[in-house]
Amino acid sequence: MSHEKRTLEFYVLAAFFAVFVFFLYGPLSAVLILSFQGPDGGLTFPLNGVSVHWFYNLFEQQAVGDFGASFKRSFSLGLMVMVVNVLVSLLAGLAFRRKFKGSTVLFYLTVASLVVPSIIISLGIGVVFQQLGLKPAWYSSAFGAHLTWTLPFGVLIMFAVFNRFSPSYEEAARDLGATSWQTFRHVLLPMIAPSLIGVGLFGFTLSYDEFARTLMTSGTYNTLPLEIYGMTTNVTTPVLYALGTVTTLFSFTIILLALAIILVMRRRQAKLV
Amino acid sequence: MQFDEPETEHVTAAITDEETEIDMPAKPAIGVRIGKVAAYLASYLQAVPLALILGFFFLLPILMIAVVSFWDYDFAGLYPDFLTMNYTDTLGSWVTWKTYLNTLKYTAMVWGLTLLIGFWVAYFLAFHIRTTTMQMVLFLVCTVPFLTSNIIRMISWIPVLGRNGLVNTTLIEMGIIPAPIEWLLYSDFAVVLAMVHLNTLFMVTPIFNTLMRIDKSLIEAARDAGANGWQIVWNVILPLAKPGIAIGSIFVVTLVMADFSTVQVMSGGQSASVALMMKNQMSLLQYPAAAANAVVLLIVVLLMVAAILRVVDIRKEL
CATH class of the missing domain: 1.10.3720.10 (MetI-like)
Structure with a gap:
């Protein structure tokens, strides 16, 4: 493999790629974090305490x-x-x-x-x-x-x-x-x-x-x-x-x-x- | 690498021919012929399961839709008939035309965006990442979300874009906007954003695949001939990437043209798409009307695919 110096193109595209990956995973991680919302919390940020209340809720018959x-x-x-x-x-x-x-x-x-x-x-x-x-x-x-x-x-x-x-x-x-x-x-x-x-x-x-x-x-x-x-x-x-x-x-x-x-x-x- | 394949095929073909000649001197080879028939039969037997499944669950349903689209119906059931009413009702209504226009608008926007994003992501992976392992790791990083639930990925935009979502609260705290932006969620913007989010990978994969097959010496040659980076991308890489772009476009166009869940969830029921119109008819048990719509949609989609296929022979690309 050649080891030329990285060009400006590389850094621009690397930044673009990073944004793309953030775009793919960002919203998913928002869901991940919000699923630990406290019992009184809502569908959006901020977190109103941290709990596994909603996971319990999920496994209850209801x-x-x-x-x-x-x-x-x-x-x-x-x-x-x-x-x-x-x-x-x-x-x-x-x-x-x-x-x-x-x-x-x-x-x-x-x-x-x-x-x-x-x-x-x-x-x-x-x-x-x-x-x-x-x-x-x-x-x-x-x-x-x-x-x-x-x-x-x-x-x-x-x-x-x-x-x-x-x-x-x-x-x-x-x-x-x-x-x-x-x-x-x-x-x-x-x-x-x-x-x-x-x-x-x-x-x-x-x-x-x-x-x-x-x-x-x-x-x-x-x-x-x-x-x-x-x-x-x-x-x-x-x-x-x-x-x-x-x-x-x-x-x-x-x-x-x-x-x-x-x-x-x-x-x-x-x-x- | 690609260029070697036909040659090796020739070589192996020559070898097998030679073998049969050596094995069976002079006499007409009955054994060989039986062997050939057996091989032929084996191919058929191996293809049967696929043919049966596609025949019953794909071909028959499509034919059934075509037939039912001419039937009569009321709230109680379907009645075999030959009416063109379902078609005249659909095509004669301005709502249908408006819905088609809306769907085409989504398709054009999502296609343009996924192509732009997909090409540069694939280009970065193929030409700027130096080790194969790293290439595969980064490619998998892009692929994994594609293998998770579409609906969950749609829902995940709600806490980000909502009225009190991340974007709005951040912008307000930073003092950039005085009040929440209303059009972030439940709007055309949200629909297109979610569709790009869901479908870009269908563009990345085939383009990445074709870019990986480009002979690096072509790029060296272009550079030696004095082409700058931009000229190399435009005149060398892009033309060679066409097959991948075509396959990616087929995926994106057919998926967006047939989408109803993204439109329904992300527009909050304020926008329509052709498939959503069909889905509503289906939930009202108006199957023949939905079937007529399905036939029209199918024709439109197939025409679009045929247009894209003029650019590339996919069988060669696999």
């Missing part, structure tokens, strides 16, 4: 809404989406390595699924379920709706991964007498495992936070984002912020966990090489 149950639903849904996302994206990625009839159509269908507005898909699935006489529920219609959003990300990631993947490793394995399953299990899979974790992370977090696609498809019981959206209009206490803090910390934990796993995998691979 008029605010059923936070625990909607969290459980969102969590299970996220896990379901994650597993299916990884499996289906991996299979589709493998399929796209060869050109087959209809591959272009399927590819554009996948991209289209990313581009078509969420609310249209939500409405469409809602109407299809209604006309088929099926009851929409978070584990059926909302599950499918989420997949139309997470799968394109997963498939495109796998597509990019396989585009850069040299087939010579597999050929070496085959030349050494490995069956195609062994080649897949012991050569291909370990090499793409970090990307699969990434696909899983995307699947989980996108589903866990998805709102527009759940709107018409969740049926009787709300997922967490719907619950929060409902709260924005009728809750005027910092309990809203407490909920925001809890779910955001939860998201952060999941992201860090996934990153840690990816890092460990990369390290192990580097050692092997």
